[in-house]
Amino acid sequence: MIQGDLKVSAPIRWATVGGGRGSQIGYSHRCAALRDNSFQLVAGAFDIDPARGREFGESLRVAPERCYPDYPTLFAEEAKREDGIQAVSIATPNSTHFAICKAALEAGLHVICEKPLCFTVAEAEGLRALARERRCIVGVTYGYAGHQLIRQAREMIANGDLGEIRMVHMQFAHGFHSEAVEQANPSTKWRVDPRHAGPSYVLGDLATHPYYLAEAMLPQLRIKRLLCSRQSFVASRAPLEDNAYVLMEYEGGVMGHLWASAVNAGSMHGQKVRVIGSRASVEWWDEHPNQLRYEVQGQPVRILERGMDYLYPQALEDDRIGAGHPEGLFEAWSNLYYRFALAMEAMDRGDITAIEALGIPDIEAGVEGVRWVENCVRSADAGAVWVDYR
Ligand code: NAD
The missing domain is CATH 3.30.360.10 (Dihydrodipicolinate Reductase; domain 2)
Structure with missing residues (x-):
């Protein structure tokens, strides 16, 4: 049973690209990532409109200097910090997924990407090759799978x-x-x-x-x-x-x-x-x-x-409250997110068997x-x- 115990050795420093105010799915990502303290929201490029994104990031208590105008700046600036982000979630319209995911992997970040991962099999296979080369997790938010x-x-x-x-x-x-x-x-x-x-x-x-x-x-x-x-x-x-x-x-x-x-x-x-x-x-x-x-x-x-x-x-394994009480989509997403976090930690220590046992929608599911x-x-x-x- 899950009772809020920290599952990772330390919360993963995390950012989101997209998922800004008024977006359909941004809140689901934040609820899922933050619920079990597996992730800590420390940076972001939250919106296509930089001013709106900064204002929203600050309202989420992200430090003003870490609310970036766009994802290239987010990845470049965070790479310079000792406490820079380790993972990023991509919650933007479909046409942007490939470029953002590629840039994140090139920056050595673990990624959680919205579906569909990209537009063509050639692009998807390119992302898979890059993820393997950089030893990064790519999780895809088929959120219902967490039920x-x-x-x-x-x-x-x-x-x-x-x-x-x-x-x-x-x-x-x-x-x-x-x-x-x-x-x-x-x-x-x-x-x-x-x-x-x-x-x-x-x-x-x-x-x-x-x-x-x-x-x-x-x-x-x-x-x-x-x-x-x-x-x-x-x-x-x-x-x-x-x-x-x-x-x-x-x-x-x-x-x-x-x-x-x-x-x-x-x-x-x-x-x-x-x-x-x-x-x-x-x-x-x-x-x-x-x-x-x-x-x-x-x-x-x-x-x-x-x-x-x-x-x-x-x-x-993922029961949070016992039988009879209804659990819903936020819990299902949280179950995926804590498993994504465990997969990221396992990848960092090179434990591929542990990743496979987690049963997450990964890059293979995305492809x-x-x-x-x-x-x-x-x-x-x-x-x-x-x-x-x-
Ligand atoms: P939306 O249009 O409601 O919101 C998109 C957000 O991304 C906005 O905040 C926008 O400002 C921001 N954005 C756009 N381009 C950006 C960029 N280049 N940099 C930074 N921010 C940018 O879209 P949505 O409905 O939230 O969908 C987003 C993605 O999530 C889509 O790929 C969609 O398929 C997926 N989605 C998945 C589920 C699910 O169940 N997994 C449900 C809904 C949506």
């Missing part, structure tokens, strides 16, 4: 509780962008502009989340080929899609299906992963993250509750997310045809 019942599903599958795995159904389908809300909302506006969002909207922005959850539950699965069809129901979003369907054939005959949508009118979030085996299925829904449905063919449905003794030990989107777009733009996965 404890994702680990329960993984253990149940690995232990054969579902029988032989046959199908995986994934979806992230909300209704918040059923109309052209981007006309009045800056956080949505860049998401439907390929210059800032990249080659996709909902595939990169939404689908990569349940895709990673399935990866975390079924790490052995490899896609052989896939077919993707994508649509822009709000026509002004074309060529980017606000709805997409993906069919996947995995090695070994497992079939997968993923639905990503921002126009599923009336749906709050609609992120679900259902894994179906020859004798039973499990289903996790992010709107009820403390419960996992376990359905054995011919028996009544069981609802497994977070924090209960009947779960596998791996699903209890795979970009690869999956690239394959989906290739299939969709060729007319929704089957393409070999590469």
Whole structure:
């Protein structure tokens, strides 16, 4: 159980690029990083607008001289300090991730980067090579993966509780962008502009989340080929899609299906992963993250509750408050962040085995997310045809 004990030998000196006032995800990064004292916020380039960023940094009690106007200055100036930053989180629009991540790794910093990691597999593989060369951790914030019942599903599958795995159904389908809300909302506006969002909207922005959850539950699965069809129901979003369907054939005959949508009118979030085996299925829904449905063919449905003794030990490691009390997305993110911190410390002492045991969404997960989107777009733009996965 986690009770706020310091897990690292000393809090990691940390900065953020982006995540400024009014941003959608900056607060989640700070809550997650600071909750267990694994990180200490000492610097940042918080905003595209330097004055606004400085004012915001100071309001977070960051020293004025360490609220920098941009990320090149942040990395250059911090490198001159004996107490300079050791890690940085990148919470900026997608188009900037590659350049900022590359600059951070070149500065020898551990990185936590928002998804999608970048736009192309070539860029992602370049970042992976750089991270290996510099011996730096790159964590990717697939935050839902920090929910404890994702680990329960993984253990149940690995232990054969579902029988032989046959199908995986994934979806992230909300209704918040059923109309052209981007006309009045800056956080949505860049998401439907390929210059800032990249080659996709909902595939990169939404689908990569349940895709990673399935990866975390079924790490052995490899896609052989896939077919993707994508649509822009709000026509002004074309060529980017606000709805997409993906069919996947995995090695070994497992079939997968993923639905990503921002126009599923009336749906709050609609992120679900259902894994179906020859004798039973499990289903996790992010709107009820403390419960996992376990359905054995011919028996009544069981609802497994977070924090209960009947779960596998791996699903209890990150329990913070005991069963019955609901935990949520902030706790899930905190679980990822403390594991990122442990991975950074392990990397600094060269303990690769310890890093692997942490089960974090790392650079491999980042590369795979970009690869999956690239394959989906290739299939969709060729007319929704089957393409070999590469
Ligand atoms: P946003 O538009 O709400 O905020 C972006 C922030 O970055 C703003 O503060 C802006 O001023 C700042 N910024 C932009 N360019 C900058 C630069 N060059 N240097 C410094 N600051 C800069 O965006 P958002 O919705 O918070 O999304 C940011 C990233 O987080 C995106 O990549 C998005 O896909 C991702 N995201 C992830 C999750 C998740 O669950 N992991 C959820 C939401 C968003």
